[in-house]
Amino acid sequence: MIDFSFTPKTLKAKKTAREGAEYLKSISRYYDDHEHEEVKPEEINRMKEDSANTNKIMAEPGPNDGGFLTMVVLNEEQSSGDPMLGGAASNMGLGNAAIGAVATPDQKARFGHLYCAMAITEPGFGSDTAAVSTTAKLDTATNEWILNGEKIFVTAGKRCEAVVVWATVDKSKGRAAIKSFVVEKFRKGITLTKLEHKLGIRASDTASILLEDCRIPFDNILGSPEVKAAKGGQVGAFATFDATRPIVASMALGVARAALDFTKGKLEEAGITFPYDRGIHSLSAVQKEILDMEANLDAARLLVWQSAAMLDKALRNSLESSMGKSKAGRAATLICQRCVALLGPLGYSRELLAEKWMRDCKINDIFEGTGQIQMLIVCRQILGFTRDQLK
């Protein structure tokens, strides 16, 4: 039954997360200015506390709203403080979302406490995720996988404790042979080779990782090692996208909301109000723009929530998660850009956070599948087209 209200527990956790976000906000400029600097231990501790408080609330008795939906709601709050800093403390990387979606109970127990990054992209490809050339070979003698290859753009690749690596077990078999493997950082043969200097999200490192005869136990593969042909749903590692996309989309929502709220606040200081009962002929240009942005963000948020709620109900959400990611990524990007413009000199200044949110937010149009890739997925599904029919 249609219900847009959250359980008291979620609302309480959300409030706590929002308070924690204010703390993140207070330190987020520093780590933007100091790219690649380790977060100070006392700050990590404070964040871990906030995170633990939220978890405690969610563990209280009473009904829940579903794990993925809750994660999405809380991640938006956290991201409104800083889209990246929180992850360092909550030990939640994109790899964790993938593990949450497809790992066995045993694997969840082994890896759930690790901060897991996600390694997909390689120097030779970006959006064409089927072009993975990193290999995973099974050494039947030791029952270990041997990984070889190079990964780039690994978000939190330095800070994480393990990396979920996409590799092919059989290059001749295409997408179905691409599997994801949990590679703990202590394994031999995994090396950090480069840290990127980025436009934004500087509080998080973006690393290149080299895998040279890196051996991991057989059980570190996520999902089945079998190479099956696709029938309908996502195959192999690709299924994890359905779980990670709502998460990254919620990051977009959080950053855009921060920018929009900040802009509204500054405008309110200048005496401007935002009436919801008026039409275009009674609004100033700035009022109209703010309301348009609010509506756009609402539409995006509802789509993202829906896609996460479907995951909780174990409904196939490939269409909806791409719709949400595509809409949220673009809407958030544009909202942050407009907020900087509306704020004038205050928007452009590095003394405030609006310009940082604009830089940070742009990543949402790009990573975990660009807006274009999301649209491709949406279009194929509404058309019932194969990859060959719509390239």
Add this chain to the structure above:
Amino acid sequence: MIDFSFTPKTLKAKKTAREGAEYLKSISRYYDDHEHEEVKPEEINRMKEDSANTNKIMAEPGPNDGGFLTMVVLNEEQSSGDPMLGGAASNMGLGNAAIGAVATPDQKARFGHLYCAMAITEPGFGSDTAAVSTTAKLDTATNEWILNGEKIFVTAGKRCEAVVVWATVDKSKGRAAIKSFVVEKFRKGITLTKLEHKLGIRASDTASILLEDCRIPFDNILGSPEVKAAKGGQVGAFATFDATRPIVASMALGVARAALDFTKGKLEEAGITFPYDRGIHSLSAVQKEILDMEANLDAARLLVWQSAAMLDKALRNSLESSMGKSKAGRAATLICQRCVALLGPLGYSRELLAEKWMRDCKINDIFEGTGQIQMLIVCRQILGFTRDQLK
């Protein structure tokens, strides 16, 4: 040398054309309500007079701004009255622009006084103009072309005196074999088979035409009968697009300007002004929208003018004419839609013309190459890509 001013003659003709446009405006509602009705002879006469006056001005001694540019400027004026009615009187259809661009002096003398329509599309294709299946066979015995095929969406196909028909002289040779032929309406074998009921531009008929063993003299072919491989420029009949696109783009400009001016006028009656020295924080939502639309229309107009001026200098303008058509078609479409919205009940009412302009204007996004086809042409050229590299 960069100069945005027009010669006194052009300005005088423009003023005359604008006055004529007011007359067109006064009768344009009637022919929207009475689709397929013949324009009354006295109205035709009045329009012909206006047209003659403009021509008289242009024939006066003194410098000119170039034939195509002038045509574009005057067509915008005329279209601001009605995008289609004027053509009936001025005897200027798209076929005339094609003739103007590629015909021999002899052909110009023979066909220049005829009101010429353009017949490209067939039931089997729309944008894929290379798929022309109408054939032209040379009967060497009589030195006549024999045309066979069916054409649809022929603007003014009923009202015109001749049709410029695209046909292939050799299906196996692709685009280079597609030629255009002037088929006068008195020829045997050309039949009007259908008149379309349309969303807008109802003052003009849109006809289907059947060609059954229709014989025309050899000299009715425009351009060379030779089938040459492409080298750089447009081949065969396609070259005429470079001339027709600025013309249809100027129609878009005229309709959008009419809608914008009308909307501004109504807003001014309500006490609203349009200051050009203000930023977003000092403007109302409606003011800002109007100024944005004005800027957008200006950008489009300048692109269209540039593409026409290049034709006059015999510079290759395929890129610029598609840029102008694409930009003007879309900008005009959106402007008319927004004007209807801003006008509220006045915009939606069939007692005024704003809603008609919105319906009329939509054709500019579609005919003579949709916005998508224009963008394809633009992209291929800026990328230096062939048809195969960017489909």
Add this chain to the structure above:
Amino acid sequence: MADFTLDEDQKQIQDMMRKFAEKELRPIARDCDEEDKLPADLLEKVWELGFCPNIIPEKYGGYDMGRSALNAAIMVEELAWGDASLAIGALSPLLMAVPILEFGTEEQKEEWLPKFCGEKFYPATAALMERRITFEPTDLHTTVEMEKEVMVLNGAKCLVPLADQAEQILVYAATAKGAGAAAIEAVIVDRNTPGVTIGEREKNMGFKPLPLFPVTFKDVEVPMTRRLGGNKGIQFMRLLNLSRANLCAMAVGVSRASNEYAIKYAKERFAFGEPIASRQAVAWMLGESAIEVAGMRLMVWRTAWRLDRNEDATRDAGLTKMYCADKTMLITDYGVQVLGGHGYIREHPVELWFRNGRGFDTMEGLAIG
């Protein structure tokens, strides 16, 4: 607990309305548009679906099946998918019935509600819109004086559905100009009251089958008993929000109709040796439209859900209205664009949805549920 899925009852009414729209509305939509007609037998067919009696309590002669803005939104999306003009026309009695259910005094309910429970279509309507460029529903120029023993109405309304045949018109008027929503009253006016003039049927770009009329009020005297809500009056914003939710649901229906049709066409139409949908530029228009239809629907549902909980829905309704108006224009424009030249001719329905689509920005108060 958050949930974005319909329950079984909702799926059933959705399905029922979809079938009705497919069978009764779609087949006649084009002819009705060309001929500006709203067939009388269609009014009766929709009447038989029981929109009015279903939401009216038994004591007034209804079936008392509960009233829900959300369910109404689900239903009218389907009907508008069939044809928005026909839907608005056939549902116009709700324009009076719903406000009475919301705010009527017991006496008013007893007097009026049984009329909406009969076997035949009961013609009633409401008048909100006024013909000026800067019109705002919260700033009405039609006034009602209430100082005397009778109320006196003055002003001019436009876009009043079925005003020619309505027994009563629920007229929205302000006790003071410029005093906003709080000063707006709703007055039940018999069509034949002296001073009420129904003008000539309006002609509009879209919603052509829908008979819309200008109505003027010159010193129209109405007994105080016709003030909706008695001394308490109404909460105008709630009625406006209910109307916005309902009209936006129709906008979703129109948008979805256009998007579905364009998807089908783009798969079947070939150019350059492939379906045109195989080109990203075409596919993108379809994809963007599909995303927006989904987003609009969730916004409408949330607004309606909030109204059903009796929460203040002004923010949701206001944003949803703005958003749906814009996106509906975009989506129906894309519908025409995907069909190209074929979209421009009146053999395909996309141009009809394009014309109707633009109306949602302008028209307020023409539907409620």
Add this chain to the structure above:
Amino acid sequence: MADFTLDEDQKQIQDMMRKFAEKELRPIARDCDEEDKLPADLLEKVWELGFCPNIIPEKYGGYDMGRSALNAAIMVEELAWGDASLAIGALSPLLMAVPILEFGTEEQKEEWLPKFCGEKFYPATAALMERRITFEPTDLHTTVEMEKEVMVLNGAKCLVPLADQAEQILVYAATAKGAGAAAIEAVIVDRNTPGVTIGEREKNMGFKPLPLFPVTFKDVEVPMTRRLGGNKGIQFMRLLNLSRANLCAMAVGVSRASNEYAIKYAKERFAFGEPIASRQAVAWMLGESAIEVAGMRLMVWRTAWRLDRNEDATRDAGLTKMYCADKTMLITDYGVQVLGGHGYIREHPVELWFRNGRGFDTMEGLAIG
């Protein structure tokens, strides 16, 4: 007679500036951005191009080669294509020289113009912007009192280029708040005048190499001889329009840089077995950008052309400013988007143009020509 082509002279200066930008600006742009530095030797190199003396009459020591807003626009598009921050910094002396040429009294011209004709970079600047969200160039809060024998300046400016080293700052101030452009004066202020405080260098998202400072004025007394234009004062709108044309030309340069780079990248980068430019969704971003660059340029040229004819260019300049600000953001956003993840890292210049691109909406009065 209408003509949209450059003449030979214009082609030559365009070519010269393009080469200069390619050789002197592009190679150092990234380092200067990372390190927030405007190299002193670059200031001298640009100085040697003679921007100042070329436009100054011989009697004040210049080469008297004529002054043209259009030619300036053609040149700064190229320089900004190289790097906008470096261009703005190096051209900052024009911020004082041009207004003096436009409105200075004979005495003022004699006093100041020779300084701009020396062999070494003469540091001078202007102060227009003020740090508030609702800032409008025609509504300044910095005031100048002119009732006494000296002028008294009060207020706070921001985003003043090279204020730390400028000998003089041309300060724009209003004789009365809220009185619009007509009440705006330009006052030549020595940097070291008591009451003038240069704050700490500002940090901004973009234009990082450009040293920008807040400057406050507290009861700053300036002799009446420093009132630009003497008793006649200035026509502020003309100076603002000249500035808008010049800055928008730079916006065109930045947009073109990003578009060119993205086109090249998209042809070379392969995905799914083809260059990514072979996908319509990617190609469309490039095509739309190319169209807008061409449109923006024509708008800038027309504004500058009108200014050169001494016509009122407020409409053209205002529309061009709004349009270029929006489109520059869009185009530089597309530049990053086309490169995807690679666009997001600071090895490619598109992210730099993206950051600079957003600045054109905010910054007014930072360049003139």
